[in-house]
Amino acid sequence: MNKRINTKDPFSYRGDLPLKGINGQAFKHFDVDADMSRIDEEVCRALAKADLDFIPNVYGDKPPDFPDEKGRPPLEDPTIPNQEGMSTQESRKYRIFKRKIDIPWAWAIPLKPNRFKTRDQDITPWASIADQTPYTKHVIENKMPFSEVGRVMVYGSWAGSSVPCHIDEPDGPYKLHINFNPKHYRPVYVWNPITKKKIYKPKDHIFYTFNILDYHGVDAVHISAIL
Numbered sequence: 001m002n003k004r005i006n007t008k009d010p011f012s013y014r015g016d017l018p019l020k021g022i023n024g025q026a027f028k029h030f031d032v033d034a035d036m037s038r039i040d041e042e043v044c045r046a047l048a049k050a051d052l053d054f055i056p057n058v059y060g061d062k063p064p065d066f067p068d069e070k071g072r073p074p075l076e077d078p079t080i081p082n083q084e085g086m087s088t089q090e091s092r093k094y095r096i097f098k099r100k101i102d103i104p105w106a107w108a109i110p111l112k113p114n115r116f117k118t119r120d121q122d123i124t125p126w127a128s129i130a131d132q133t134p135y136t137k138h139v140i141e142n143k144m145p146f147s148e149v150g151r152v153m154v155y156g157s158w159a160g161s162s163v164p165c166h167i168d169e170p171d172g173p174y175k176l177h178i179n180f181n182p183k184h185y186r187p188v189y190v191w192n193p194i195t196k197k198k199i200y201k202p203k204d205h206i207f208y209t210f211n212i213l214d215y216h217g218v219d220a221v222h223i224s225a226i227l
């Protein structure tokens with residue numbers, strides 16, 4: 001049993017493979033009373049006004065023998081030096097355009113910045129861009145089962161794109177996070193490496209969590225299903 005300091009409820013995960021899960025499930029959902037259209041409007045405004053130059057770092061691995069990843073490049077190796085004459089961000093973008101590395105997310109906005117290691121701790125203030133998302137901030141602070149709010153991020157990818165299957169960190173303590181996709185369903189899944197099957201998030205899970213120590217990804221959705 002691993003109790004987290006940033007949640008009002010106890011959570012546990014099994015330490016054994018293949019799936020660590022949350023309380024014995026691949027996903028757990030939360031009943032949060034929120035107007036998703038309002039959140040969608042705020043997030044889209046924030047995306048329009050924010051600097052989207054930074055490509056989020058995800059340095060975990062892809063699962064071995066995962067059919068969807070055949071022909072796709074590997075995730076990046078942060079120990080490889082920059083391209084000559086390029087900054088770190090420029091080198092990463094160059095490698096994406098050259099199809100040498102794959103990335104899960106195209107951009108990220110830190111609404112409440114924090115380091116990955118301390119992401120469960122309320123040690124940093126909301127960023128000025130969060131002035132664009134007052135209702136979203138209210139929902140996160142008052143309607144979610146956190147005893148303290150650590151890092152808050154908007155992760156984005158273009159409509160119609162997939163998020164390659166990956167793991168965020170190979171090992172580490174479980175820290176509660178809650179995801180939500182305002183307005184539209186995205187086929188988020190965790191991957192069982194033994195049965196070699198995707199376990200999809202149920203469609204009624206609007207606010208949900210899974211264990212980032214499990215392999216996970218998002219299938220592409222045709223744009224006609226999003227509009």
Ligand SMILES: [Fe+2]
Nearest residue numbers: 166167168212
């Ligand atoms: Fe991830």
